[in-house]
Amino acid sequence: MSGVPLFSVVIPVFNKWGLTEACLRSLREHACGCDFEVIVVDNGSSDETAGALGALGEALFGPRFIRIRFEENRNFGPACNAGARAASAALLFFLNND
Numbered sequence: 475m476s477g478v479p480l481f482s483v484v485i486p487v488f489n490k491w492g493l494t495e496a497c498l499r500s501l502r503e504h505a506c507g508c509d510f511e512v513i514v515v516d517n518g519s520s521d522e523t524a525g526a527l528g529a530l531g532e533a534l535f536g537p538r539f540i541r542i543r544f545e546e547n548r549n550f551g552p553a554c555n556a557g558a559r560a561a562s563a564a565l566l567f568f569l570n571n572d
Contacts, residue, residue: 479511479538481565484557486515488547490571491522495530497571502534510567511538513560515553518546 483501487494494514501512512535516523524543531539542556558566 479563480509481511481567482557482561482563483510483512483567483569484515484554484561485512485569485571486517486550486553486557487519487523487527487571488517489519489521489523491519491526494523494527494571497569498530498534501569509538511535511540511562513540513542513557515557516541516543517548517550517553518544 485494485497498512498514512531514527514531516527519527528541531541540560542553542560544553544556548556554568557568
């Protein structure tokens with residue numbers, strides 16, 4: 475991998491850990507071999523997301539995984555904006571976990 479990823483995948487989430495886990499595993503499985511980073515913005519989840527997200531993301535994507543956690547649900551738009559601000563790449567790909 476080079477210094478700056480080709481694109482950044484931004485995934486805002488709120489609860490529904492099963493969907494988020496499946497989404498991340500599918501993204502890893504079907505990755506095109508491109509250099510990309512994954513940014514998941516947790517909108518104050520109260521389910522397993524809060525505790526499990528970091529470990530799974532790091533296991534699947536290593537240092538190309540960024541977890542942002544809000545303590546309360548700030549809604550979809552602000553979560554997307556936070557993910558975009560954290561992105562290293564010039565190209566952004568917004569993805570829903572479902």
